[in-house]
Amino acid sequence: MPKPNGPLKDGDILKPWPFYRWAPFGVLSFGLWGMLGFTPVMLFLIYLKEGEEVTRSFQGEGLRVWLICIGVWLGLLAIQVGAGMLAMRRRIIVQSNGVTVQGSFGTTRHYPGEGLTSSQTVYSIAALMQGVIHLRYADGKRRTLDGAGFSQIDLGRIAQYLGRSRQP
Numbered sequence: 088m089p090k091p092n093g094p095l096k097d098g099d100i101l102k103p104w105p106f107y108r109w110a111p112f113g114v115l116s117f118g119l120w121g122m123l124g125f126t127p128v129m130l131f132l133i134y135l136k137e138g139e140e141v142t143r144s145f146q147g148e149g150l151r152v153w154l155i156c157i158g159v160w161l162g163l164l165a166i167q168v169g170a171g172m173l174a175m176r177r178r179i180i181v182q183s184n185g186v187t188v189q190g191s192f193g194t195t196r197h198y199p200g201e202g203l204t205s206s207q208t209v210y211s212i213a214a215l216m217q218g219v220i221h222l223r224y225a226d227g228k229r230r231t232l233d234g235a236g237f238s239q240i241d242l243g244r245i246a247q248y249l250g251r252s253r254q255p
Contacts, residue, residue, distance in 0.1 A: 094244070094247070094248070094251075095181045095244050095245065095247075095248040096181065097181060097182060097183045098181065098182075099180075099181040100178055100179070100180050100181070101178065101179040101180075101181070101237060101241050101245070102175070102177075102178060103174060103175055103177050103236035103237055104236060104237060104238045104241075107171070107174055107175065107235075107236035108171040108172065108174070108175050109171055110171075111167070111170040111171045111173075111174040111236075112167075112170065113217055116167060119163060119167055120167070122163075123160065123163065123164055123167075126160060127160075130156075173191045174191060174235075174236055175236075176189075176191045177189065177190060177191055177235075177236055177237075179234075179237065179241075179245065181245075181248060184199055184200060184201060185197060185198050185199035185200040185201070185249065186198050186200075186232070186245055186248070186249065188232065188233070198222060198230060198232050198249070200248070200249045200250075200251075202224045202225045202226060203222060203223070203224055203225075203249055203250070204223050204224060204225050205222075205223045206220055206221065206222050206223075206246040206249050206250055207220070207221045207246070208220050208239075208242045208243055208246045209221065210234075210239045210242060217235050218234040218235070218237065218239060218242045219231050219232060219233055219234055219242075220232040220234060220242055220245060220246050220249075222249070232245070
């Protein structure tokens with residue numbers, strides 16, 4: 088396990104930031120959590136104030152309306168939590184010749200440090216935890232390392248490691 092702010096070395100494995108589990112869709116996740124928290128509270132408050140009216144208006148509808156409301160709410164919650172659990176399976180493995188990103192579905196991509204001429208870390212606070220590292224190689228190739236879920240500090244450390252690996 089790498090030190091939180093120390094330099095990376097061969098064999099280190101970086102895991103996504105723990106907070107990413109609860110916000111896999113960035114800003115949309117916060118909106119969804121707000122809606123999931125707001126809906127039951129508002130239904131309860133409306134029921135307290137207008138209980139008899141609410142009961143009367145739903146009498147003819149039966150259980151179907153309540154199941155739809157609760158089903159949609161639980162479905163959105165399941166998507167949010169499931170996506171978060173899936174996103175936490177990502178790993179970045181530091182190797183002597185570069186870094187390898189293991190995706191959530193078992194896919195791997197290798198980003199070599201050899202031939203690298205520049206690396207630039209771009210981290211969008213507006214998108215929340217959606218950072219990338221733009222890599223340029225001597226042969227003109229450009230690649231982008233997707234660092235979604237990894238902290239800005241980790242992305243900076245990866246860019247530094249790749250920069251060190253290109254030096255003789």
